[in-house]
Every structure is written in C-alpha cells, then in structure tokens.
Amino acid sequence: MQLDIVIxxxxxxxxxxxxxxxxxSVHYDPSLWSDAQQLKEAAAEAKALxxxxxxKVNGALLDELRDIRIIGRLGVGLDNIDLTATASRGTPVVSAKNxxxxxxxxxVLAAVLTLSRPILAASSDVKLGGWDRKRFGGTEIQGKTLGLIGIGEIGHRTGIKAKALGLNVIGSDPRLTPNDIAPGVTGITLLPQEEVLRQADFVSLHVxxxxxxxxxxxxxxxxxMKDTAYLINTSRGGVVNEGDxxxxxxxxxxxGAVLDVLDAEPPGAEHPLLHLPNCILTPHVAGAAEEALNRTALLIAAEVLREIQGGTSKYRVDVNSYLNELERAELAQS
Structure with missing residues (x-):
C-alpha cells in the first residue's frame, strides 16, 4: 500500500x-529512524516525511524518496537535515518555530532554581537520616544575573520570566540588528559576548x-566565566566543547552546569560529564513538556497537510539564510 505520510x-x-x-494514508513508527533501509522502503512513495x-535526512535518503513534497521537522533544530541536499532537490522543510x-x-528557570536551592538533594539527605540546614540552605536568585547567548524567541521568553523572578538579564546575539527593539522592551541589556560571560551568574545558551x-x-x-557561575545548555550539544x-x-x-543536550546522544558510558557531581544531565527534554509536544505536533501536522495539498506554509525554513551562514563560515575558515 502506498503511504502518503510517514512519521x-x-x-x-x-x-x-x-x-x-x-x-x-499515514504510517507512524517512532523507531523507524533507527533502520535506514526500512525508512527508505516505507517512505519511497510518500508525499511527506x-x-x-x-x-538523518541526507542526500542518500532523499534520493530514495521519489514523490516527496515536504519534510516536517518536529522541533526547530536543523542539524540532522542536510538543507543543501533538500534545496538542490527542491524539497521544502517546515519546522515548528517557537x-x-x-x-x-x-x-531554564527550573535549572536556575535547582542550582540555587538544592531541594532534591536535601530531600534525599533527610530520607537517609540527615538534617543539615547549613548545607542545603542554598542562595537566592533575586539580584543575580542571567546571561543569554542568543536572544531569539526562546531567549526573549526566558528573559521575561527571569526578570519576573528578580534576576538581572543581559545578553548577546550577533544576529540582532539596530531595528530589533524587542531586547529593550523585554529589559535585556545587550553586551558583547565576552562581557556576558564575565558578568553572568548563570549563562544560558540559545543558538x-x-x-x-x-x-x-x-x-x-x-x-x-566566574568560578561561581553556572552554564545551562538547551540548544545543541555541539555548541559546547564537552572536553573543555x-x-x-x-x-x-x-x-556547575546543566546540560539537556550533548554532542552525541545518548552519551557513552565513559563520557566524562557523566561522572561529575557538579554536572546535571537530562535527556533532551527541555522542549518536551506535554503541552509543547502537542503544540509542535499540531503545527507540523497542519503545515504538512497544507503543503501536500498544494499550499505554501509560512513555517518553511529559510534555506538561503542557512546556506549563506555556512558559506560565511567556510570563508572565515579559509
């Protein structure tokens, strides 16, 4: 049976x-990604993937998708999709932006609070017979500084929530233009990245x-960074040199650090960050709250249907912008 949409x-x-x-006709197999051959066979005549x-949406896979009209990405990161390959084949990609x-x-705010007030560690200690009020008092976040590296939609929302809790918010983003007024409205003080790293008590990555x-x-x-500062990464693992x-x-x-993403996921048993008591690791779940998963799924479902019915989604990825970024990076390295 020909499948129209493969998930x-x-x-x-x-x-x-x-x-x-x-x-x-819809084929849903959440483990299909792990078998490249089965994926190619299932999606060979699909209109949407x-x-x-x-x-890994690469040239080898796309060559097998004879009738593909649209790639839907349940999220915003694009590092698993070869946009050069999709562009050369004229295959648009829609992502669940925002x-x-x-x-x-x-x-991010949960991470900041967890780092400041070690409630779970205190609870574990009490259940083991402890009652160490001095050890688990923690620190207040009011008056501390949150530094944002990257101030897109997530950065802005994080900044708004952080300010409501009494944090000072500073940030850096080279993609901002003089016409971007949102940081000022949000109350984020723009600084060079080096200054954000120097001043922040919590550095959160959003790139x-x-x-x-x-x-x-x-x-x-x-x-x-200060020796009292913490790093929080919810963007992509490769943004951080994990050895460093x-x-x-x-x-x-x-x-310390809170990492929701790693360069290789899941990490191998010998990964050095697994054995450090001042590093908290979670399995790429920052954007996976139940409401967010359904919001993302609804958006992508609707936009994929729009595309295979002949429409054009406003959530199409701006491939030219991405490819221009790659070109600038290659020139800088040459």
Whole structure:
C-alpha cells in the first residue's frame, strides 16, 4: 500500500489525530529512524516525511524518496537535515518555530532554581537520616544575573520570566540588528559576548548549531566565566566543547552546569560529564513538556497537510539564510 505520510519519530497525539483524520494514508513508527533501509522502503512513495531530531535526512535518503513534497521537522533544530541536499532537490522543510519556546524557557528557570536551592538533594539527605540546614540552605536568585547567548524567541521568553523572578538579564546575539527593539522592551541589556560571560551568574545558551557556533563555549569562553557561575545548555550539544567543560568542572573553574543536550546522544558510558557531581544531565527534554509536544505536533501536522495539498506554509525554513551562514563560515575558515 502506498503511504502518503510517514512519521519516523515520536509525535504528539494531537498531531497524529489530525493526520489520521485527513484522509491520507499515514504510517507512524517512532523507531523507524533507527533502520535506514526500512525508512527508505516505507517512505519511497510518500508525499511527506515527518522527523524529530534523530532521523538523518541526507542526500542518500532523499534520493530514495521519489514523490516527496515536504519534510516536517518536529522541533526547530536543523542539524540532522542536510538543507543543501533538500534545496538542490527542491524539497521544502517546515519546522515548528517557537512552538516549544515556553517549555524551554521554563526549563531554564527550573535549572536556575535547582542550582540555587538544592531541594532534591536535601530531600534525599533527610530520607537517609540527615538534617543539615547549613548545607542545603542554598542562595537566592533575586539580584543575580542571567546571561543569554542568543536572544531569539526562546531567549526573549526566558528573559521575561527571569526578570519576573528578580534576576538581572543581559545578553548577546550577533544576529540582532539596530531595528530589533524587542531586547529593550523585554529589559535585556545587550553586551558583547565576552562581557556576558564575565558578568553572568548563570549563562544560558540559545543558538543553533552552525559552523560559527560549534565549540562556541570552549576553554577560552569558560575561562571568562566566574568560578561561581553556572552554564545551562538547551540548544545543541555541539555548541559546547564537552572536553573543555569537563575539565573546567573537574577543576572548579566554574561552579556547575546543566546540560539537556550533548554532542552525541545518548552519551557513552565513559563520557566524562557523566561522572561529575557538579554536572546535571537530562535527556533532551527541555522542549518536551506535554503541552509543547502537542503544540509542535499540531503545527507540523497542519503545515504538512497544507503543503501536500498544494499550499505554501509560512513555517518553511529559510534555506538561503542557512546556506549563506555556512558559506560565511567556510570563508572565515579559509
């Protein structure tokens, strides 16, 4: 049977219901991404392929998708999709831009509060017979400084929530133009990235993974941070040089880190960050609150249907902008 829409990774039920009620044939297998041959066979005649962040949408796969009209990305990151390959074949990509922004922003604030008030550690200690009020008192976040590296939709939402809790918010984003008034309205003080790293008590990363941002946080960047500061990464693992971070944490050059993303997911058993008590790791769930998953699924389902019915989605990825970024990075490195 010819399949119209193939979904290779986990998708929220609201979006699945919309697709199943559309009249198109839908194949949903959240583990399909892990078997390249089965994926090629299932999607060979599909009009649409929907993925999350594990399916490798590359030239080899696209060559097998003879009737493909649209790639739907359940999220915003694009590092698993070869946009050069999709562009050369004229295959548009739609992403769920901003659909999980609230979820990620709330995760960042949860991380800040967890780092400041060690409630779970205190609870574990009490259950083991302890009652150490001095050890688990923690610190207030009011008056502390949150530094944002990247001030897109998620950065702005994080800044608004942080200010409501009494944090000072500073940030840096080279993509902002003089016409961008949102940081001023939000109350984010714009500074060079080096100053954000120097001044912040919490540094939160909100940048895409591009050649220009890979290893953005390396030994030199970590050395600019206070030894009492914390790093929070909900963007992409490759933005942080994990070896440099492990060294900084092991030698207490910074106080700690909360990482929701890693360069290789899941990490191998010997990954150095797994064994550091001042590093909190979560399995890429910052944008995966239940509401965000359904919001993302509904958006992508609706836009995929729009595209295969002959329309043009406003959520199409601006491939030219992405490819221009790659070109600028290559020129800088030459």
């Amino acid at each position: 290779a990774e986990a998708m929220g039920p609201a979006g699945l219901d919309l697709l199943n009620q559309s009249g198109y 929907i993925v999350r962040n594990q399916t 659909a999980n922004a609230v979820s990620v922003a709330e995760y 895409p993974l591009l050649p220009s941002t890979r290893n953005l946080i390396d030994q030199a960047a970590l050395a600019r 971070l492990a060294d900084a944490l092991a030698h207490h050059k910074i106080a």
